[in-house]
Amino acid sequence: MDKGSESFQSAVSASVPGQRGFDYLIVGAGFAGSVLAERLARGLNQRVLVVEKRPHIGGNAYDRYNDDGVLIHPYGPHIFHTNSPDIFDYLSRFTQWRPYQHRVLASVDGQMVPMPINLDTINRLYGLSLTSFEVEKFFESVAEKKDSIKTSEDVVVSKIGRELYNKFFRGYTRKQWGLDPSELDASVTARVPTRTNRDDRYFTDTFQAMPLHGYTRMFEQMLDHPNIKVMLNTDYREVVDVLPWKHMIYTGPVDAFFNYKYGKLPYRSLEFRHVTLPQEQVQPVGTVNFPNDYGYTRISEFKHITGQTHAKTAVVYEYPRAEGDPYYPVPRPENAELYRRYEADAEATENVTFVGRLATYKYYNMDQVVGQALAAFKRLQQRHREAAAGLAAADTLAPASA
Numbered sequence: 001m002d003k004g005s006e007s008f009q010s011a012v013s014a015s016v017p018g019q020r021g022f023d024y025l026i027v028g029a030g031f032a033g034s035v036l037a038e039r040l041a042r043g044l045n046q047r048v049l050v051v052e053k054r055p056h057i058g059g060n061a062y063d064r065y066n067d068d069g070v071l072i073h074p075y076g077p078h079i080f081h082t083n084s085p086d087i088f089d090y091l092s093r094f095t096q097w098r099p100y101q102h103r104v105l106a107s108v109d110g111q112m113v114p115m116p117i118n119l120d121t122i123n124r125l126y127g128l129s130l131t132s133f134e135v136e137k138f139f140e141s142v143a144e145k146k147d148s149i150k151t152s153e154d155v156v157v158s159k160i161g162r163e164l165y166n167k168f169f170r171g172y173t174r175k176q177w178g179l180d181p182s183e184l185d186a187s188v189t190a191r192v193p194t195r196t197n198r199d200d201r202y203f204t205d206t207f208q209a210m211p212l213h214g215y216t217r218m219f220e221q222m223l224d225h226p227n228i229k230v231m232l233n234t235d236y237r238e239v240v241d242v243l244p245w246k247h248m249i250y251t252g253p254v255d256a257f258f259n260y261k262y263g264k265l266p267y268r269s270l271e272f273r274h275v276t277l278p279q280e281q282v283q284p285v286g287t288v289n290f291p292n293d294y295g296y297t298r299i300s301e302f303k304h305i306t307g308q309t310h311a312k313t314a315v316v317y318e319y320p321r322a323e324g325d326p327y328y329p330v331p332r333p334e335n336a337e338l339y340r341r342y343e344a345d346a347e348a349t350e351n352v353t354f355v356g357r358l359a360t361y362k363y364y365n366m367d368q369v370v371g372q373a374l375a376a377f378k379r380l381q382q383r384h385r386e387a388a389a390g391l392a393a394a395d396t397l398a399p400a401s402a
Helices: 006-015 031-044 085-091 119-126 132-142 152-177 215-222 302-306 333-348 366-397
Strands: 022-027 048-051 097-099 104-108 111-115 207-211 228-231 245-250 267-277 287-289 298-301 313-321 352-354
Touching: 022 031, 031 048, 031 215, 031 228, 031 245, 031 366, 085 207, 085 366, 104 152, 111 119, 119 132, 132 152, 152 313, 207 215, 298 302, 302 313, 352 366
Parallel strands: 022 048, 022 245, 048 228, 104 287, 245 352
Antiparallel strands: 097 207, 104 111, 267 313, 287 298, 298 313
């Protein structure tokens, strides 16, 4: 960043009064960084500088209106859902909500059938009319018993058998991860349930809703505090040694922080192809998965998700890639071991708190990142209390001046 730029000079000016500088330097303006910035500024009256290398706040949840006026998610669909009333109540301070329950269809054998697999999926796929009790027996009859569940393949075939595994999971997983499910940790496919009823919601969380005016508006409200300064288009390394700060909160890739000293942590990336179409709607649901056909994994239509009324519609095609922005940590034992080495260094680093997906090498849902950030704030809050108590005790014990 140009040190003569307006944003740089503004940050310098903000840090000078009283020679205090910033109490916190926060790297990244996504969920983790923004939640902590808000809590530290509003909850502890701390002076916070948020540094973001992208030209916008909100991280991957950032949304915007495209040239045709359709609200889109540039980094793919972000559907908010949580079982935590505390997390939902916290975010509700910064947004109103639009109730929304996400539904997904899978293109399999020339049909569009519900995903996750449920009673209707099986009946439509095989031309049957099974009941919930009968479909449970059907799954039991095709399941392959496993002595131990170690891989993503084991998870699926032990529940619903190899044919359904091949139709719904193997091709999708190989596209998404560049690996066969037999090479991936069980957690990958364990995230997707199988149902014996007709529930076709993708998520079953207690709270399912979308920010009424979009994620970006919510982040703007979160960061709207006089103690918070935001610098966009800025790598934190450009300012870390120039602007005074006391404690860093780092939400970027943990391996990058340590200059890849043990090697790069593997990620899968995505390429997004956005298309606007001259019609009101093209899909019956928000997302359609393509487990076996085409180079993309899914197509999402934003107007289902946002509730926007518009004469045109916008969709996004998702193409998994080996290189690009880091999206998904690759869940394999050797990668977990590599992360543990970085984790040990992170824990030993003074005055830096590592928070978020990239900093902890875990695939968290948005609500989980918010929960992690709120938990980190509580720990920092406790440190402030202990420091204040220590100062008070020192003042009490100090001898009176002559």
